[in-house]
Structures are given as C-alpha cells and as structure tokens.
Amino acid sequence: MPIKIPATLPAHDVLRREGVMVMSEETALRQDIRPLQIGLLNLMPKKVQTETQFARMIGATPLQIELTLIRMSEHQSRNTSAAHLETFYEPFATARERKFDGLIITGAPIEHLEFEAVDYWPELCEVFDWTRTNVHRTMGICWGGMALLHHFHGVPKHLLPAKAFGCFRHAAVEPASPFLQGFSDSLMVPVSRWTEVRSEDVRLHPELRILLDSPDVGPCLIEDTPNHALYMFNHLEYDSTTLKEEYDRDLMSGGPIAMPVNYFPDNDPARAPENRWRSHGQLLYGNWINEIYQTTPFDTADIGS
DSSP: OOEEOOTTSHHHHHHHHHTOOEEOHHHHHHSOSOOEEEEEEOOOSSHHHHHHHHHHHHTTSSSOEEEEEEEOSSOOOSSSOHHHHHHHEEEHHHHTTSOEEEEEEOOOSOTTSOGGGSTTHHHHHHHHHHHHHHEEEEEEETHHHHHHHHHHHOOOOEEEEEEEEEEEEEEESOTTSGGGTTOOSEEEEEEEEEEEOOHHHHTTOTTEEEEEEETTTEEEEEEETTTTEEEEOSOTTOOTTHHHHHHHHHHHHTOOOOOOBTTSGGGOTTSOOOOOSHHHHHHHHHHHHHHHHHHSOSSGGGTTO
16 A cells, blocks of 8 residues: 655655555545554755655555654754745644654754754654654654664764765674564665764663664664664665765865765766665665554554553
C-alpha cells in the first residue's frame, strides 16, 4: 500500500514519477484499515528536498501511511516559502494535541552551536519529552539524533577537526536486531557532518545499543530501548546527488571543503556518482515501519499508555 500525502505537495509528483505509490484521500477512505500516523519534524532549511527524501523511504513499505509534516512553532524558515509552510506544515503547538505511531526528527545545519544556544531549543526539548507520551517510536537523524541523545542521556557531541564527508563503510554489529533485518554484514553509508558521537560515551549507558558502526566515522545507528527511539547520525535517505550538491555549494562559497570520499567514480567530480546505499535505506525504514506496525496499539488513543 502507498503513502498518503497531499496531491499538491511537490514530493507527490516526484515520487509518482519514480514509481513510488502515492494515495489520494478518497482512495485511503475506501480501505478498511487504519493507516499508520507518521510525523516528520523537518528542521532542515531545504524542506521540500528533505520531505521528498523521507517520503520516498517510508513510502516504499507495503503499509498505508499518512505523513504529517511538522515545523517548530515560532522559528521562521528563510529557505522555504511561507506559503509552502502554511499549506503543508502543522506547527508543533498544534501537532502536540495528536498522537503518532512514529516520528522522524531531521538534522539541522547548526552543529557548530551548543545545543542550548539553538534559538528553538526550549521548544525542541518539549518535543522530545512529548514523544514519551504521544509517539510510539521515534527516529532522530544526524543532529536531531545527537540532540535526542544529549537530552535523554547527556551524551555529548564532539566537534571534528574536519568534516566527515563522503561514503563510509559500516558494519552491522547487531545483526539480530529487527531494525537490521536483511542487512548485509557491511554497507556504504553517506556521511555529512562536523560533529560526532563517540563509542566510549555511548557505552557508559547500558540502555543504549550501537547497531551500525564504522572504524572511520564512529557510531551510525543507536537504539534507545527505554525511549523507543533510534538515533541515525548519517544519511541513508540521501538522493544520489545530495553529496555532490553539498560539495558544489561549498566550492562556490569558497570555504574549506574536501572532495567527498568514496563517492565520485575514480574521484572524478565530472562523473555521476553511483548510489550504493538506496537498498539499505529502504530496508532500515521498512524495518522501522514494520516494527511500529507490529507493536503499536490499534487505537491511537492508547499510544504512550
């Protein structure tokens, strides 16, 4: 079954052209099942690109999913039109009255700031605490995952001497995890960040379990059992050209940037990069959605109880 998103959302036509099944409101109402309610708290500046990437991942599952786009209540986005936000996004102040089977919290390009220095940090902490009562399972991506880990467990993020940028090989260190069902023993994962979470800090907390790890860029995926959460510090949702777009942008800005490693064929930026992570991305999000489906209450009112 497909993902249900508004027909006028830019992601709708993109996903249809790619063969991802999308569903209208009318078709959804004819199906005698309860769709999974998945929220996407989108903290990224390029909201249209990000919402399309995540809709693609969760839309590849065989379950009917209703996606709700959520934004911070007061923070003003400078890169997405007010009309788009008004049409397609709920502010958290409104969404907090609902319950969700799953919530994805994206990253944000603010890694250089201390968490408490982020202008919407107080409201974001409210979101984190709200997930314990109103969300069945949560997934934090990149900075969003680090922020959740810091809020719930006090695990710090550390600034890297240079940006971790490119495709890095990771090991599935907990292959029996339901979230890694179908995974290869090792996989390539796109990475783009200036900060890291360190294994030694994570291992101080026995309630946390590292699922994917890399000798080059550290932990990638962590399970937080008490909070029904996953923290993914890298980007299996990325398009084939996302790292290229970041590289081209940074070259144009004149800032210090190295070529993304293990990305361009023969390290030639003139050649189109090969996508070597899409299948594992669909596996991860499919496994996450399946775990939600298997364990969430039928009545959404019972979520969090």
